[in-house]
Amino acid sequence: MSIASEALIAFVLAAEQGSFSAAARSLGKRQSTISETIANLEIDLGVALFDRSGRQPQLTAAGQCLLPYARQTLTTQDSLRQQAQLLAEGQEPRLTIVLSDTFHTGDFEAVLGSFAQRFPRVELECLVGEQDDVLALVQSGRAHLGMLTAQPAYSADLAHQALARPAETSLYVATGHPLTQVAALDETALRDWRELRLRTYQDLPQPDSGGQCWSAPSYLLLMEMALLGFGWAELPHWLVARYGSGLQPLALPGWPRQQRIDAVWSRRQPLGPAAAWVLQVFVTPPAA
Amino acid sequence: MSIASEALIAFVLAAEQGSFSAAARSLGKRQSTISETIANLEIDLGVALFDRSGRQPQLTAAGQCLLPYARQTLTTQDSLRQQAQLLAEGQEPRLTIVLSDTFHTGDFEAVLGSFAQRFPRVELECLVGEQDDVLALVQSGRAHLGMLTAQPAYSADLAHQALARPAETSLYVATGHPLTQVAALDETALRDWRELRLRTYQDLPQPDSGGQCWSAPSYLLLMEMALLGFGWAELPHWLVARYGSGLQPLALPGWPRQQRIDAVWSRRQPLGPAAAWVLQVFVTPPAA
DNA sequence: TCGACATATCGGTTACTCCGATAGAACCTA
DNA sequence: TAGGTTCTATCGGAGTAACCGATATGTCGA
Secondary structure (H helix, E strand, O other): OOOOHHHHHHHHHHHHHOOHHHHHHHHOOOHHHHHHHHHHHHHHHOOOOEEOOOOOOEEOHHHHHHHHHHHHHHHHHHHHHHHHHHHHOOOOOEEEEEEOOOOOOOOHHHHHHHHHHHOOOOEEEEEEOOOHHHHHHHHHOOOOEEEEEOOOOOOOOEEEEEOOOOEEEEEEEEOOOHHHHOOOOOHHHHOOOOEEEEOOOOOOOOOOOOOOEEEEOOHHHHHHHHHOOOOEEEEEHHHHHHHOEOEEEOOOOOOOEEEOEEEEEEOOOOOOHHHHHHHHHHHOOOOO | OOOOHHHHHHHHHHHHHOOHHHHHHHHOOOHHHHHHHHHHHHHHHOOOOEEOOOOOOEEOHHHHHHHHHHHHHHHHHHHHHHHHHHHHOOOOOEEEEEEOOOOOOOOHHHHHHHHHHHOOOOEEEEEEOOOHHHHHHHHHOOOOEEEEEOOOOOOOOEEEEEOOOOEEEEEEEEOOOHHHHOOOOOHHHHOOOOEEEEOOOOOOOOOOOOOOEEEEOOHHHHHHHHHOOOOEEEEEHHHHHHHOEOEEEOOOOOOOEEEOEEEEEEOOOOOOHHHHHHHHHHHOOOOO
């Protein structure tokens, strides 16, 4: 009913080497086995694969036509085996990472490239979230690895490690915002203007601030609000540099800030090789 | 050493139906067989495919990951079987047709489209040749089917049949050629100007004509020569209509000519289904 | 708690793979 | 032309894997 892959291997090898005996030697089997195997395959398929009139078997037109199909069947089966092998070694089939918008390094794309090369079969899923969202996704098991701005303390079931690449944030407003005209800026002056603050899905709404604080769950959205002149916001430097022309930083004492980034993962579910590799890359200082 | 496709079928079916028993029923086997087969597959692959803690087996993450690989392996093997089936029924793996440039019908592309749909796995090879070249290619077995302007007689080992679509040829020269100025054209007048004549690879060179006759093995080349004003030529109507702007027909008695087209094939090698289909299409008058 | 339905396991039969030996055919060389 | 070499086809037998039937065990729902 079904084709034994032994037969296909024998077919392909015999076709390549032009000899049943040679194929048998390559496979560490007897010539009679190959002869019988291929004869049975021919009976099974209903076509002659080799012309045996000469001393050595010659591929028939049908054999020539079927050879690529046999090869593909074998390579497909091989990739199944390979993938199974990886899984058996503990390789995760899918890696879900949740990233903060604050976390972005110049070599991020390069790292993804290396990842694709090193783990070609691992399905990579990137989620974007901030702070508590990151923690929630990792704790629930929805994500394997999370990156977020360093927290003072973590839940006991979360492991964490500081990344080698700190993130820089500044306070930004749209060019033309009244705050850009204020001399000698300080924290007090900021209170007179609307703040655009990151608020995650986990955060409960704050007591009414009288419209003095708008919020959004992503830095990208906050930046859009800032660009439209709705207020001032703390934003990642790279994000503004890349997409935020039309914003300018506020010169306040203590700004810009360097923020440490932590990677977090669940202690309940140990990291697979792919996740461990990603973690190791970001924990190690960049080469350049 | 190799994966039995029985096991893959059992795996895929069990995954689809969520039950070993159901898979067994679908396959006409016992439940115990499926259970053992899948257990062996898991041992062989080194990963658990199903979580058996519940009443019915649940795909594990690894199983979910490997399922598409198993499916692809089976479909690949299936296409091997299908192709073998076609070959077993006598379907030729490749069809080589040699066409004359004179043979071209408006629905030729449509016919090729139908062919691709009906014989998706047959490799189609189109050669272009004229007269004796067509006969030689078919007789030698290089081509299965040939189309050429009807010959008075054919070699005994060639079968032939007239096509329903005649070809029209005319005598053409470049606009501006002196022949276009001649009133009351006849055969004699033509002799004063250089002829561009089709000469096949099989034809022996003619006795020296004093530069009064140039030749080429394809109508396309002849047409190019005519366009450059080198002389007059008998050319297929469709070719000039499609690519020969800059040529004009000569008004001679007896022209344009309708030429019958014959299909020829070797009696020694009967036509396969694909070739027979092509022949039948062109022998039957077009529907429109 | 019980019935219905699922899976796991075990022993026995069947079928297939593979081996080893042998015979015949093709090719090379003396 | 004869003989040696190397190939393939065939056959009988040993080992193994697939499959079946029966049975034990587990899960779910009433």
